[in-house]
Every structure is written in C-alpha cells, then in structure tokens.
Amino acid sequence: xxxxxxxxxxxxxxxxxxxxxxxxxxxxxxxxx
Amino acid sequence: xxxxxxxxxxxxxxxxxxxxxxxxxxxxxxxxxxxxxxxxxxxxxxxxxxxxxxxxxxxxxxxxxxxxxxxxxxxxxxxxxxxxxxxxxxxxxxxxxxxxxxxxxxxxxxxxxxxxxxxxxxxxxxxxxxxxxxxxxxxxxxxxxxxxxxxxxxxxxxxxxxxxxxxxxxxxxxxxxxxxxxxxxxxxxxxxxxxxxxx
Numbered sequence: 360x361x362x363x364x365x366x367x368x369x370x371x372x373x374x375x376x377x378x379x380x381x382x383x384x385x386x387x388x389x390x391x392x
Numbered sequence: 393x394x395x396x397x398x399x400x401x402x403x404x405x406x407x408x409x410x411x412x413x414x415x416x417x418x419x420x421x422x423x424x425x426x427x428x429x430x431x432x433x434x435x436x437x438x439x440x441x442x443x444x445x446x447x448x449x450x451x452x453x454x455x456x457x458x459x460x461x462x463x464x465x466x467x468x469x470x471x472x473x474x475x476x477x478x479x480x481x482x483x484x485x486x487x488x489x490x491x492x493x494x495x496x497x498x499x500x501x502x503x504x505x506x507x508x509x510x511x512x513x514x515x516x517x518x519x520x521x522x523x524x525x526x527x528x529x530x531x532x533x534x535x536x537x538x539x540x541x542x543x544x545x546x547x548x549x550x551x552x553x554x555x556x557x558x559x560x561x562x563x564x565x566x567x568x569x570x571x572x573x574x575x576x577x578x579x580x581x582x583x584x585x586x587x588x589x590x591x
Contacts, residue, residue, distance in 0.1 A: 366416060366419050369418075369419035370415045370416070370418050370419045373418040373419060373421050373423070373573075374401060374418060376421075376423045376426055376429075377401065377418075377421075377423075377566055377569065377570065378393055378396055378397060378401060379426075379429055379430055379433055380423070380429050380464075380467070380468070380480070380566065381396035381400055381401075381480075381562055381563065381566045382393055382396055382433055383429045383430075383432050383433040383436065383460075383464045383467075384464060384468070384480060384483055384484045384487060384558075384559075384562045385395070385396065385483075385487065385555070385556075385558070385559040385562050385563075386436050386440070386487075386498070386526070386527040
C-alpha cells in the first residue's frame with residue numbers, strides 16, 4: 360500500500376475516533392430524532 | 393453522529409484549512425485508550441435502546457449510563473495531554489454532573505421537548521420515566537437538580553435537537569483539538585514529502 364493511502368487511512372481513522380469521542384461525551388449528540 | 397459532524401468536525405476542518413492547516417496533522421494524533429471510549433459509547437447505546445425495548449435491562453439503565461460515562465472518562469483521561477482535550481473534559485464534566493445529580497440519567501423537561509417540536513416522543517412518558525432512544529429521563533424543571541446543565545437548549549429545524557451546554561462545550565473543544573492538530577500538520581509539512589504534504 361502506498362504511503363499516500365496509509366496517510367489517508369490514518370486521517371480517516373482519526374476522524375472516526377474523534378467523532379466517536381464526541382458522540383460518547385454527548386451521548387450521541389443530544390435528544391431528538 | 394450527525395450533530396458532532398455538523399457542529400464540530402466539519403466546521404473545524406474548514407477553519408483548519410482556512411488557517412492553512414493540513415489534515416496530515418490528524419493522522420499524527422495518537423488517541424490512547426480508544427477502546428474505553430468505544431465501550432462507553434456501546435454501553436450508552438444499550439442503555440438508550442433498553443428503555444421500552446428490554447425491560448430487564450432497563451431496570452439497570454441509570455447504572456449502565458454511569459458506568460458508560462466512567463469508561464469514557466477513563467478514555468479521555470488517557471488523552472488529556474492532547475492540546476485542546478481539556479476543553480472536551482470540561483464538556484464531559486458539565487454533562488456528567490447533572491446525570492449524577494439526577495440518579496444516573498440526563499433530565500429533559502416535557503416543555504423543552506414540546507418547544508423543540510418533539511413532544512410526540514414524550515407524549516406517553518410519565519414524569520420520572522426514561523425517554524426511549526436516549527440517555528434522558530423526563531423531569532420537570534422544579535424536580536431537576538443542576539437544571540441549567542441538563543438538556544435545555546434547542547437546535548431549531550431542520551436539525552431539531554435538544555442539547556446541553558456541556559454538549560456545546562464538547563463540540564467546541566473537539567473542534568479546537570482538530571484545528572490545533574491541523575496547524576501542527578502544517579508545521580510538519582515543511583519537513584515531509586510532497587505526497588504527504590498534499591493530505
């Protein structure tokens with residue numbers, strides 16, 4: 360796998376991890392549909 | 393996940409780019425103990441779905457929510473050195489405080505839900521009962537401890553969500569984490585290969 364693909368995957372992984380962190384602190388992001 | 397994406401991640405990436413930051417910086421973030429945060433999130437999902445679906449589990453719902461938040465706290469604590477993460481921890485504390493003060497669930501009032509146009513979700517929910525699909529419990533303002541920190545803020549249509557001040561602090565904190573990481577990516581770009589710098 361090329362170095363560029365590795366970087367893209369690591370960026371995507373970091374974004375998902377940060378999203379999961381925010382969702383965990385806010386319990387999904389508030390009350391609603 | 394929609395609200396964190398709209399109010400935190402997407403604006404932060406746009407601001408990061410405007411400040412000439414690079415997504416490469418996100419790839420260099422080293423989040424530790426991520427399994428604790430994911431486990432906490434999974435436990436919250438179980439607690440949220442249990443109300444009305446799994447009566448046996450619903451009996452333990454407040455305890456599950458508290459344990460879930462303790463798992464998330466353990467995960468956040470392992471990352472407190474990441475620049476900006478202390479703001480996320482502040483948002484966590486602002487959410488966890490009313491949950492602890494009200495027996496393990498986040499209070500939301502019928503009036504707030506109706507004002508948000510979501511009164512139908514609590515039409516058949518009695519005072520003190522859990523709200524399906526959330527960590528919330530239906531409580532009137534006079535029966536809510538730390539009311540100001542509970543779910544009182546309304547995001548208007550088309551989003552239509554009831555959130556807390558702690559949620560907003562968390563969104564801002566995570567946005568700050570992302571912008572700072574992207575700025576560090578810019579600094580490191582000068583020492584990286586062209587292919588990486590383009591990221």
